[in-house]
Amino acid sequence: MPIHLRVESDGFEGIFYQGRDSDKKALIVMSGSNGGLSLTRKEAEFYRNNGISALALALFRTQDTPKELSRIPIEYVESAIRWLRGQGYEKIGIDGMSKGSEMALLAASMFSEISCVIARVPSYFVSEGLTGAGKSRRPSGTSCWSYQGRDIPYAPYQSRKFSVMKAFLREWEVHIIDFNRDKEVRPDTIIPVDRIKGPILLISSKHDEIWPSYESACRIERELRERAFAYPVRHVALDYISHAVTAMDLPGIYKLIFRTERQHPKECRRDREILRGELLFWVNEVWK
Numbered sequence: 001m002p003i004h005l006r007v008e009s010d011g012f013e014g015i016f017y018q019g020r021d022s023d024k025k026a027l028i029v030m031s032g033s034n035g036g037l038s039l040t041r042k043e044a045e046f047y048r049n050n051g052i053s054a055l056a057l058a059l060f061r062t063q064d065t066p067k068e069l070s071r072i073p074i075e076y077v078e079s080a081i082r083w084l085r086g087q088g089y090e091k092i093g094i095d096g097m098s099k100g101s102e103m104a105l106l107a108a109s110m111f112s113e114i115s116c117v118i119a120r121v122p123s124y125f126v127s128e129g130l131t132g133a134g135k136s137r138r139p140s141g142t143s144c145w146s147y148q149g150r151d152i153p154y155a156p157y158q159s160r161k162f163s164v165m166k167a168f169l170r171e172w173e174v175h176i177i178d179f180n181r182d183k184e185v186r187p188d189t190i191i192p193v194d195r196i197k198g199p200i201l202l203i204s205s206k207h208d209e210i211w212p213s214y215e216s217a218c219r220i221e222r223e224l225r226e227r228a229f230a231y232p233v234r235h236v237a238l239d240y241i242s243h244a245v246t247a248m249d250l251p252g253i254y255k256l257i258f259r260t261e262r263q264h265p266k267e268c269r270r271d272r273e274i275l276r277g278e279l280l281f282w283v284n285e286v287w288k
Contacts (some may be wrong), residue, residue: 005055007064011079011260013043014057016087017048026053026089027116027283028080032098033069033130035061039246046247050280053089055080057104069099070129071146077107078212083116091115091288093198098210099144100214101125105220106145106152108196116200116287120245120280121213122202124220125189126154137265145175155183181212193220199232201282203245203260227282232286236278238268247276 003016015037031040035057046055057080060066063100066075077094084092093116096104101119106126108114129140143151159182195198204217214237221235242258244250249272255261261268 005083006139012057012076012083012181013062013064014055014080015044016055017041017053019048019053020051021053021088024088024090025283025287026055026084026092027113027118028055028057028077028084028092028094029102030059030094030096030100032096032100034041035059037062039097040100040260042096042248043049043246046276047095047283051279052283053082054095059100068129068131069144070131070140070142071127071151072144074103074145074147074152075106079104080109081111084206085113088209091287093117093283095197096122097121098243099127102191103145105193105196106193107174108198109192110147110195112197114196116283117196117198117200118282119217119220120201120206121205121211121243122216122220123211123213124191124193124216124223125183125185126152126191127183127208128154138197143201148260153186153188155185155189158182158184192262193224194227195227199282199286200229200234201278201286202233202235203278204235204237204239205239205243205245206237206239207241209258209260211245220239233279234282234286236274238271238274240264241271241275242268245275247272247279 005014029044041056044054047054058065090193094104095118097120101122129142129144132142139157143154145152176284202217204213217235242261244254
């Protein structure tokens with residue numbers, strides 16, 4: 001049975017799915033700017049169904065977490081690590097998708113207990129947060145993430161209004177990559193991935209409509225190789241899949257909002273088969 005965790009008692013909100021305990025490994029799993037736990041728990045269930053213990057970690061838009069993607073405490077991950085250690089897990093990894101990849105890379109650079117990282121459609125820097133919803137969604141003027149009450153340095157959006165509906169009518173999909181390319185990335189906003197103490201798997205999409213994950217993953221990979229990173233690094237660039245790089249099949253709504261999922265359904269299914277294989281190989285064979 002899944003175990004439900006709460007901020008008040010455990011320091012974070014999440015759902016834990018127990019796999020096999022023989023290898024003493026557990027993954028912290030996070031999704032992106034959709035918030036909530038519906039997508040996150042499905043990805044955690046994918047791991048559990050393959051014998052791997054996984055904790056679906058809520059970041060925002062749940063009962064115990066902030067309503068908006070702004071100043072989310074990195075302490076959620078820190079508390080999740082502590083809880084998993086208390087359950088007897090000796091090896092703790094982290095798997096983040098989209099905004100969750102930002103948190104995954106950042107947390108792993110801060111907490112040496114994290115010994116494996118999977119960053120799906122990653123960003124190499126910390127971004128400004130978001131406030132509002134629908135047509136009123138806009139940059140928050142704060143960081144996405146905080147630690148010990150302080151904002152993590154972030155790259156602000158240059159555009160202060162998002163014309164998401166206009167872009168949708170033009171492209172017939174959620175297409176905000178231009179907004180996400182238009183940021184002021186300073187050195188102090190770049191995530192110090194070379195501090196991570198374990199293997200890193202980067203998953204990107206060449207059809208990413210939300211932000212340039214392929215370019216970001218290439219940059220991260222290049223930086224790590226130039227710095228003679230001591231652990232395995234692999235970048236898997238998928239050809240057709242959308243920004244929603246889920247191991248589980250997508251709900252129908254995602255196929256409506258991402259053009260590549262509509263136009264290339266067979267290819268996207270094949271990409272997900274590749275993704276599932278890469279995830280399981282990384283966790284079972286590379287992460288030792």
